[in-house]
Amino acid sequence: MIILKSPEDLDRMAAAGAIHSRTMKLLAGKIREGVTTEELDQAAEKYIRSQGAVPSFKGYRGFPGSICASPNSMVVHGIPGPYELGRGDIISIDIGVTYDGWVADGAVTFPVGPITPIAQKLLDTTKASLFDAVEACQAGNRLGDVSNAVQRRVEGEGLSVVRSLVGHGIGRDMHEDPQVPNYGEPGRGPLLEPGMVLAVEPMVNAGRHMVRMGDDGWAIYSQDGSLAAHFEFTIAVTAEGPRILTPWHEEGVG
Template identity: 45%
Template sequence: MARRHKIKIKTPHEIGRMRIAGAIASEVLLELAKAIEPGRTTLEIDQLAAELMRQRECKSAFLGYRGQSGPFKGQICISVNEEVVHGLGGPRKIQPGDVVKLDVGIVKNGWIGDNAITVAVGDVPDETRRLLIATEESLFAAISHARAGERLADLCGSVEEYVKPLGFTVVRDFVGHGVGRDLHEAPQVPNYRPQGKSPILEPGMILAIEPMVNAGVRTVRILDDGWTVVTTDGKPSAHFEHTVLITEGEPELLTWRPRGVPGL
């Protein structure tokens, strides 16, 4: 793995706090998904996110996050079509046939909930429909490996192993991660099988698992805003994410929501 830092094991008290944060993050995400419709701007959706967080007495985990180009200026990441992740709300109007990725991270009482979904706006091309379904299914393929005693590499590798036979590619430049008090904790959780020795998953570990899958080539670039990641061939991308707790038994989705792609 790229990072060798120790993976934090959460206590029962900390897990309780993470359950609260995860449930709120899921609520906000689902409310935003309902608001995606033609004619609305991505900035309007970002502003709605701020209001939904205010109502729940939490704050964005992303606003002010520092990168190489300075602090992130959005409440959420909202990325359309060929935009993969880290899109900023702005004047762009949502159009019929778009796919809109919503990535919501919140902080409640010092703990983070992080989740993402891709919304289909009206009729989308068949290939795009297949992409969205495959990406969500690859997330659940990975979650099926989120069990005590399994290797992290098997969880990671399951994403690419699911989507590659369908003709899709996984983004390698950006990955999932551990999550807790910090937005990005060890370990990194790529969507392909990493090289080298892989950690064994233990109860109390919490992972943000987030397949980012492209219809075309896997390569991406960052726009001049310093944040928005786009596919290099201009083809659409999809993104789904859950915060997942490793337990003694079944994986627990701390950001539980009904399964299925909104709009399809």
């Protein structure tokens, strides 16, 4: 069941999203060679709680971190720990914030110093595919239009959409209906209506699309070891057009 949100609900989600965006900006300023993912996690949790919110991921299905921190070939769900960022790494930071009972979810993949041309192409393309998806989040469109927008951009650049991982509806619960694949046919799937809120999250590999589970049961890697990127917004469908509820880009992030 897809749960439609009222304009007041969207404002509450936007309040959670504002905390999310400020947290992402805080971490963006800390990402550099030698910093550990645990240090990033601690900084995020401290800030989120200082705002009267809670980190949505912490304890979710047993996840131990406040953020997901996924370097290089790790696509998503990296547990923060002793890993030190190195020059030339890329690091995907996924943050969930719950405020006043509403959840905001978003992700950015950052470079750590200068990166290779293929890494830069991966980041640029994945980010661009997310903004293409935003444009497709129009009332009257179909969910397949959003999915296809991502796929068209990514595959047009010779990169691969991860097919076994999807975005999702979001609201009072972090994961609601519908699932939001990053590939599909335009004009298919549920009709987009005002009040729908989607966590759209392109996950893209520089190599092939297949992934594998890590030994910890959480981290997911590209199967071929190629670099992976992850960008995400929480997006509301409104009668006036798409509304980004986690506007980290407006904070100068990404």
